[in-house]
Amino acid sequence: MPRIEPKDPALKTLTGLHLWHAPMSSCSQRVRIVMAETGQDFESHLVNLQENEHATEAYQRIHPKGLVPALVDDGDLIIESIDIIRHLAGRNVALAQTTLHELLEMADAAQLDLKLLTYEFLFRAAPPPPETAEAFQARHQNEWLKQFRRDFAVGFDRDRVEAAVQRTDEGFHNLDALLSDGRAFLAGEEFTLADIAWMPNLHRFDLMGWPYERTPNLKAWFDKVSQRPSYYSALEKWEDAQAVEAFTAYTERRRAAGTDIRSLGGLSD
Numbered sequence: 504m505p506r507i508e509p510k511d512p513a514l515k516t517l518t519g520l521h522l523w524h525a526p527m528s529s530c531s532q533r534v535r536i537v538m539a540e541t542g543q544d545f546e547s548h549l550v551n552l553q554e555n556e557h558a559t560e561a562y563q564r565i566h567p568k569g570l571v572p573a574l575v576d577d578g579d580l581i582i583e584s585i586d587i588i589r590h591l592a593g594r595n596v597a598l599a600q601t602t603l604h605e606l607l608e609m610a611d612a613a614q615l616d617l618k619l620l621t622y623e624f625l626f627r628a629a630p631p632p633p634e635t636a637e638a639f640q641a642r643h644q645n646e647w648l649k650q651f652r653r654d655f656a657v658g659f660d661r662d663r664v665e666a667a668v669q670r671t672d673e674g675f676h677n678l679d680a681l682l683s684d685g686r687a688f689l690a691g692e693e694f695t696l697a698d699i700a701w702m703p704n705l706h707r708f709d710l711m712g713w714p715y716e717r718t719p720n721l722k723a724w725f726d727k728v729s730q731r732p733s734y735y736s737a738l739e740k741w742e743d744a745q746a747v748e749a750f751t752a753y754t755e756r757r758r759a760a761g762t763d764i765r766s767l768g769g770l771s772d
Contacts, residue, residue: 521548523573525549528552536699536703565580569643606701617708624711675717694728
């Protein structure tokens, strides 16, 4: 869905690029990386997910699913991150246009497992207080997301978490095999949207302590792309240092207890 009709007519009057995003949202991160790589300036509209700002009526009139990011380009509204990065790349020739579209589709499909595992292995450290959770249920209109939050509150089924770990491991091994021919980047010798789509995912799983030694080619690729200036300016610079520190400490505690992400999906084999 490249563009949608905005429920808030004021969006049609906006000029330039306006981005509604969250600092540590992986989908927001990929959009900001494209912006940084192509030198495109944007008007920033931060959405505080911890304060349920994505559940407000005002924000859901911008993004009907109540998710981030959302982009307005001279009045045109685009809400899916893969569509957004494609659109932004098309506005600027500084980023290689050739890519493997199946890699973008894989990255998009991987978001559900990324979300589930993020909540289980990072957000479990500090779940929202009951009053915040209740307010979210009362105000948000995305029924899937509301059910997801309820599942999180009572604890995800182990088989559901295990399956997400296994799918993620399979996806990373597929990327590792792709890189095994010595190519510099995922789609070949040029840095493309495929790399940008996957960079935040690798970063997120790194916070969970993912065993990247299982996929040495993918690890070498991530080590390389994480040295790009855009990785710092569009991803790391926006992150809450205290949150990252808390995630790291929580990951270490779960690993010591044998309940971290490495304990599932055969990752310790």
